[in-house]
Amino acid sequence: MNIIMNQHHQSPQQRWGCLLFLLLQLHIHVGADGGDVKQGRYSSIFSFGDSITDTGNSYFISAELTPNCLIPPYGETYFHHPSGRCSDGRIITDFIADYMGIPHLRPYLAFKNGAVPRGSIQHGLNFAIAGATALNRTFFEDKGFVVDATTSYSLMVQLDWFKELLPSLCTSPSSCKQVLSSSLFIVGEIGVNDYGYLLEETTELQMLTPYIHQVVSVITSVIRELINLGAVTLMVPGSIPLGCNPAYLTLLASPNKEEYDKAGCLKWLNKFYGQHNELLQIELDRLRVLYPHVNIIYADYFNAALRFYRSPQQFGFCRDFIKVCCGGGGPYNFNETAVCGEAGAIACDDPSEYIYWDGYHFTEAAYRWMAKALFHGPYTFPKFSFSCITPETSADFNNHLMI
Numbered sequence: 001m002n003i004i005m006n007q008h009h010q011s012p013q014q015r016w017g018c019l020l021f022l023l024l025q026l027h028i029h030v031g032a033d034g035g036d037v038k039q040g041r042y043s044s045i046f047s048f049g050d051s052i053t054d055t056g057n058s059y060f061i062s063a064e065l066t067p068n069c070l071i072p073p074y075g076e077t078y079f080h081h082p083s084g085r086c087s088d089g090r091i092i093t094d095f096i097a098d099y100m101g102i103p104h105l106r107p108y109l110a111f112k113n114g115a116v117p118r119g120s121i122q123h124g125l126n127f128a129i130a131g132a133t134a135l136n137r138t139f140f141e142d143k144g145f146v147v148d149a150t151t152s153y154s155l156m157v158q159l160d161w162f163k164e165l166l167p168s169l170c171t172s173p174s175s176c177k178q179v180l181s182s183s184l185f186i187v188g189e190i191g192v193n194d195y196g197y198l199l200e201e202t203t204e205l206q207m208l209t210p211y212i213h214q215v216v217s218v219i220t221s222v223i224r225e226l227i228n229l230g231a232v233t234l235m236v237p238g239s240i241p242l243g244c245n246p247a248y249l250t251l252l253a254s255p256n257k258e259e260y261d262k263a264g265c266l267k268w269l270n271k272f273y274g275q276h277n278e279l280l281q282i283e284l285d286r287l288r289v290l291y292p293h294v295n296i297i298y299a300d301y302f303n304a305a306l307r308f309y310r311s312p313q314q315f316g317f318c319r320d321f322i323k324v325c326c327g328g329g330g331p332y333n334f335n336e337t338a339v340c341g342e343a344g345a346i347a348c349d350d351p352s353e354y355i356y357w358d359g360y361h362f363t364e365a366a367y368r369w370m371a372k373a374l375f376h377g378p379y380t381f382p383k384f385s386f387s388c389i390t391p392e393t394s395a396d397f398n399n400h401l402m403i
């Protein structure tokens with residue numbers, strides 16, 4: 001059983017068919033994404049993570065691996081063709097960028113490959129890549145797992161990419177300080193792919209919980225390194241409630257009804273991801289004491305998404321909200337042998353009626369609601385409010401930037 005997010009293998013034939021299509025379609029998009037540019041408090045966003053926030057990095061490693069996210073019907077909403085995002089349309093970082101008045105984040109590997117001109121990276125770049133783990137590849141290899149190519153792009157590797165990029169962003173210590181202090185760093189969500197591997201080995205909470213410390217400690221190390229480099233505002237999202245995830249619900253299905261909550265989610269699995277979030281928040285508190293001049297914001301993706309299951313109608317989700325929009329049959333419309341993007345899977349008519357797009361990733365609609373929750377609801381701590389981006393502060397900020 002393979003429950004890594006976004007790890008579906010295909011035959012070589014399928015692969016080349018896809019690549020050809022992609023070269024025609026995706027290429028144009030990666031360098032040319034826009035979005036409304038308004039004035040904001042931050043001039044740029046740097047994002048680290050996995051397929052929840054990848055905006056196309058996986059496209060540039062597709063010789064090694066072709067994630068389904070690069071195949072139609074991915075991207076059918078808004079982009080009208082695959083955009084490198086693992087959703088029908090925009091993802092949470094796109095909406096965060098919209099709120100902050102920053103263009104949608106381009107993938108770092110596009111920049112590295114010359115597809116994004118140097119002059120246009122002042123709004124930041126995205127290092128997140130589908131399938132990425134927090135822990136590095138050797139960790140899984142040492143444990144005897146057959147790991148996927150994407151474990152080569154762990155969080156530490158993404159941090160190294162950021163360090164490689166720095167000379168292109170700024171040239172003197174003072175200019176780097178300026179650039180980094182006016183940037184928002186989004187570190188995560190990451191760790192669900194690590195746990196995905198580990199869940200193949202055991203589903204016993206007692207066996208799994210020790211790994212939480214290891215995953216969280218990588219996240220905190222990366223935060224500390226970013227702070228040492230000059231970051232002053234970091235948003236650190238927690239895990240999503242994977243006990244409600246249709247792929248996990250399918251692959252870890254239990255005949256015991258007691259294991260499910262009222263919404264139909266697996267209680268033990270949500271408890272596990274809740275433990276990850278608890279430890280992460282404890283460690284963030286420690287960092288806040290160590291670095292009082294730094295804003296470390298916890299983003300509660302978990303509870304922001306749990307609302308969908310408590311009152312689906314309020315968000316416009318349909319009666320079948322527990323199923324995925326794009327899938328190949330089964331109780332959750334998730335079929336491991338016919339996942340979204342493959343023959344045998346079809347997309348629903350209106351993805352905005354579903355929480356999940358494929359088995360693993362949310363719809364654009366769900367991501368939009370989650371981003372809204374971060375800016376307008378009680379789902380960030382300390383509160384990261386849209387009101388901090390008032391016209392007055394943005395005017396101030398502009399002056400500051402022109403110096």
Ligand SMILES: *[C@@H]1O[C@H](CO)[C@@H](O)[C@H](O)[C@H]1NC(C)=O
Binds near residue numbers: 136137138139156
């Ligand atoms: C991978 O992680 C392990 C454990 O954290 C560490 O000992 C090792 O040096 C890391 N390797 C690389 C290449 O970063």
Ligand SMILES: *[C@@H]1O[C@H](CO)[C@@H](O)[C@H](O)[C@H]1NC(C)=O
Binds near residue numbers: 328337
């Ligand atoms: C899963 O997909 C395969 C291949 O398309 C199909 O034969 C099978 O019937 C599907 N399973 C369910 C439960 O729909």
